[in-house]
Amino acid sequence: MMMGDFSPYNPSYWALFVEFWQLNDPNAVWVLIGSALLGVSASVIGGFAFLRKRSLMGDALAHAALPGVMTAFILFHANTPILMFLGAVTSSFLGLFLMDWLPKNTKIKPDAAMAITLSFFFALGLMELSYIQGLEVAGKSGLDKILFGQAAAMLPHDIYLLSIVALVVLAMVALFFQKFRLIAFNRSYAKSIGLNIPFYEVLLALLIVMSVVIGLQIVGVVLMAAVLLTPVAAAKFWNQNLSAMLMTAGVIGAISGVLSANISYMAPAMPTGPWMVVVLFILFLVSFLFAPQKGLLSNLAQQRQLRRQVCEENVLRTFYVLNERHPVNQDKAQSNIDLGLAFSEEAILAARGMAISKLKKTVQRLEQKGFLKRTDDVDGLRLTEMGAFLAMTLTRRHRLWESYLTEQLDMDTDKVHHYAEQIEHLLTDEETKQLEQALAQQGKRQDPHGREIPENHGMIANNEGTK
Amino acid sequence: MISDVWIIATASLVAISCSMVGVFLVLRRMSLLGDAISHSVLLGIVLAYLIAGSRSVVAMMIGATLIGLLTAWLSNALHRVSKIQTDASIGIIFTWFFALGVILISVYAGQVDLDQECVLYGEIAFVPFDTVIWGEQELGPRALWIIGGVFLVNLILIVLAFERFKLVAFHPALALSLGVSVSFWHYLLMTMVSLTTVASFDAVGAILVVALLVIPASSAYLLASSLKSMLWMAAGYAQVSVLLGYAMAVWLDSSIAASIAVMAGVLLIVTVLLLQWKKQWRGSQVKEAMLDGKLQ
Numbered sequence: 001m002m003m004g005d006f007s008p009y010n011p012s013y014w015a016l017f018v019e020f021w022q023l024n025d026p027n028a029v030w031v032l033i034g035s036a037l038l039g040v041s042a043s044v045i046g047g048f049a050f051l052r053k054r055s056l057m058g059d060a061l062a063h064a065a066l067p068g069v070m071t072a073f074i075l076f077h078a079n080t081p082i083l084m085f086l087g088a089v090t091s092s093f094l095g096l097f098l099m100d101w102l103p104k105n106t107k108i109k110p111d112a113a114m115a116i117t118l119s120f121f122f123a124l125g126l127m128e129l130s131y132i133q134g135l136e137v138a139g140k141s142g143l144d145k146i147l148f149g150q151a152a153a154m155l156p157h158d159i160y161l162l163s164i165v166a167l168v169v170l171a172m173v174a175l176f177f178q179k180f181r182l183i184a185f186n187r188s189y190a191k192s193i194g195l196n197i198p199f200y201e202v203l204l205a206l207l208i209v210m211s212v213v214i215g216l217q218i219v220g221v222v223l224m225a226a227v228l229l230t231p232v233a234a235a236k237f238w239n240q241n242l243s244a245m246l247m248t249a250g251v252i253g254a255i256s257g258v259l260s261a262n263i264s265y266m267a268p269a270m271p272t273g274p275w276m277v278v279v280l281f282i283l284f285l286v287s288f289l290f291a292p293q294k295g296l297l298s299n300l301a302q303q304r305q306l307r308r309q310v311c312e313e314n315v316l317r318t319f320y321v322l323n324e325r326h327p328v329n330q331d332k333a334q335s336n337i338d339l340g341l342a343f344s345e346e347a348i349l350a351a352r353g354m355a356i357s358k359l360k361k362t363v364q365r366l367e368q369k370g371f372l373k374r375t376d377d378v379d380g381l382r383l384t385e386m387g388a389f390l391a392m393t394l395t396r397r398h399r400l401w402e403s404y405l406t407e408q409l410d411m412d413t414d415k416v417h418h419y420a421e422q423i424e425h426l427l428t429d430e431e432t433k434q435l436e437q438a439l440a441q442q443g444k445r446q447d448p449h450g451r452e453i454p455e456n457h458g459m460i461a462n463n464e465g466t467k
Numbered sequence: 468m469i470s471d472v473w474i475i476a477t478a479s480l481v482a483i484s485c486s487m488v489g490v491f492l493v494l495r496r497m498s499l500l501g502d503a504i505s506h507s508v509l510l511g512i513v514l515a516y517l518i519a520g521s522r523s524v525v526a527m528m529i530g531a532t533l534i535g536l537l538t539a540w541l542s543n544a545l546h547r548v549s550k551i552q553t554d555a556s557i558g559i560i561f562t563w564f565f566a567l568g569v570i571l572i573s574v575y576a577g578q579v580d581l582d583q584e585c586v587l588y589g590e591i592a593f594v595p596f597d598t599v600i601w602g603e604q605e606l607g608p609r610a611l612w613i614i615g616g617v618f619l620v621n622l623i624l625i626v627l628a629f630e631r632f633k634l635v636a637f638h639p640a641l642a643l644s645l646g647v648s649v650s651f652w653h654y655l656l657m658t659m660v661s662l663t664t665v666a667s668f669d670a671v672g673a674i675l676v677v678a679l680l681v682i683p684a685s686s687a688y689l690l691a692s693s694l695k696s697m698l699w700m701a702a703g704y705a706q707v708s709v710l711l712g713y714a715m716a717v718w719l720d721s722s723i724a725a726s727i728a729v730m731a732g733v734l735l736i737v738t739v740l741l742l743q744w745k746k747q748w749r750g751s752q753v754k755e756a757m758l759d760g761k762l763q
Binding site for chain 1: 502552722
């Protein structure tokens with residue numbers, strides 16, 4: 001294939017795209033259905049391998065299928081889908097057995113066992129393949145397609161088998177979902193309720209092997225691992241819940257199957273498998289970056305938000321302490337102190353070490369939110385009424401937490417401030433109330449440094465306060 | 468006849484270089500990273516072809532090494548940032564790189580002297596025909612010189628930094644506390660894996676390299692009692708695999724590289740079976756001794 005065939009400016013390229021989606025070509029429709037079904041079933045079943053921390057099992061199993069296909073051909077001199085399927089399943093299962101047996105019975109570690117199985121079976125398959133190429137037999141031409149997959153070259157009877165197996169896999173997963181989940185997450189409990197674990201493990205292994213084997217014709221031996229692994233890794237960023245995660249993985253698998261069927265229709269000489277893998281990787285990247293809760297960008301935004309909140313809360317607390325220490329408030333009871341005094345930025349910096357640029361930005365945000373006000377006469381800042389209220393609540397929370405750490409957890413008084421600084425920003429109102437109750441029983445009114453804990457003036461939702 | 472000698476010499480150097488590096492991969496439980504790098508160097512090789520415009524050895528080495536290091540670094544970074552398991556991160560990155568490599572080969576087929584099959588098998592049988600010529604003198608196959616160079620680099624690095632490699636392989640935590648940069652030695656090892664893989668590419672193909680990286684080293688791991696003995700045994704296993712594999716390939720008229728890898732596997736299986744048998748024999752000896760009342 002020359003480069004020109006793939007130019008996006010080549011009109012015939014787009015004509016083929018339209019032609020594909022008119023779904024007039026029954027062969028193309030079959031390839032479409034087959035690829036989509038494979039995408040769904042492999043992604044769903046791959047989820048269980050992922051959960052069991054054996055993500056690359058699919059890689060090893062796909063490589064291990066090769067000698068089975070070749071041996072079936074050498075024995076029967078025939079290239080029927082069902083024969084190839086049975087050969088592949090048998091040798092994948094042998095590979096799975098070897099992969100489990102080696103680490104259990106020898107010093108060899110699981111990762112090496114996987115690499116050994118993968119490369120030994122693959123080498124065996126290639127050796128047989130090169131031996132077959134030297135034989136004078138008919139029907140050997142399609143055998144090497146299994147290495148990289150060739151969706152466009154599939155015949156309807158290949159796809160019937162593929163579709164049936166994919167549907168069987170999906171049905172079995174739906175049927176035994178609860179049991180597979182139990183074994184994956186809580187093995188000892190599953191054992192205690194008398195679940196036949198070996199049976200379900202073999203069943204799961206069989207389903208994984210079957211998905212891998214039917215994928216070979218579309219994706220090929222070398223890249224089959226990606227179809228089992230990448231969708232579920234991507235789905236992990238969208239969902240917590242297992243069934244939702246598997247469904248998302250299935251959708252991602254289906255999309256990649258459909259798109260790669262489309263690509264292989266437009267460019268039959270293009271290897272389908274690699275395109276499916278590239279599509280999957282793009283979907284993974286999108287999930288990894290943009291997923292709303294667990295994606296990288298949203299994580300970074302949350303971290304930034306938290307850092308800002310910490311700065312704001314620290315500045316407000318500093319204001320409270322500055323007010324408290326001021327001569328005007330010297331002899332007053334905690335409930336009467338005047339929180340409306342003005343302080344310069346230098347005074348704030350002296351009380352709390354932070355970068356001056358950071359302080360300026362934080363002050364600016366607090367002003368915008370109406371917690372701080374600039375006084376007219378000197379270059380000073382003071383708390384607004386709302387700000388004073390929030391500063392008191394935050395100080396209260398900080399001192400309660402410090403007291404709790406020293407009283408209940410016997411922490412060193414010198415260290416508690418440091419710990420409190422780290423965690424206090426994450427305390428909720430509910431937790432503050434619990435702290436209060438725990439400490440009220442001891443009649444505790446002061447923090448470990450001997451300062452009074454401000455009264456509760458009715459909680460405001462403090463996490464909303466500075467957000 | 469003379470070409471047989473060249474082939475066996477090249478294959479031996481490939482197998483021994485791989486097994487040397489493989490020993491450290493197996494010890495550090497990074498066999499799968501070796502698998503990943505040997506797949507993804509394909510992308511480096513294709514990119515080097517496209518950028519350099521020729522089958523230049525230097526460009527190939529640079530491209531493959533960079534992509535090999537990128538694979539190791541990216542899978543580690545993905546694992547750290549996304550909290551996805553290590554092996555899953557490795558799998559996602561290397562399958563993507565390999566897929567890109569294969570797609571580039573298809574797109575530029577005809578412009579680059581590469582095809583998908585050579586990615587898998589390599590063609591060691593053609594090695595003797597591509598020779599280095601210095602003036603009038605024919606100096607032997609090019610592939611032999613390349614892998615010979617990489618073999619020397621590996622050998623020198625391992626001999627010079629033997630103690631460091633040992634420390635990092637067996638006691639990474641201690642190494643860290645002694646101020647040894649574990650990540651430097653990690654990436655040095657990854658560089659050696661990439662170089663060895665790309666040098667072996669002509670001879671055994673990208674994927675079969677994994678067999679030579681992991682299998683002889685694992686056989687040696689079963690028997691060896693020290694790092695030094697493990698290195699020697701791995702080299703021994705590699706050499707025997709080459710000789711038996713070549714014989715099998717001639718006998719069955721099959722791919723030489725694949726036969727060598729299969730032989731490495733057969734030797735491992737034989738080793739495992741002998742060890743199992745010895746264990747059982749010992750067990751029955753002890754039992755007999757106890758029944759005889761010798762062991763009280």
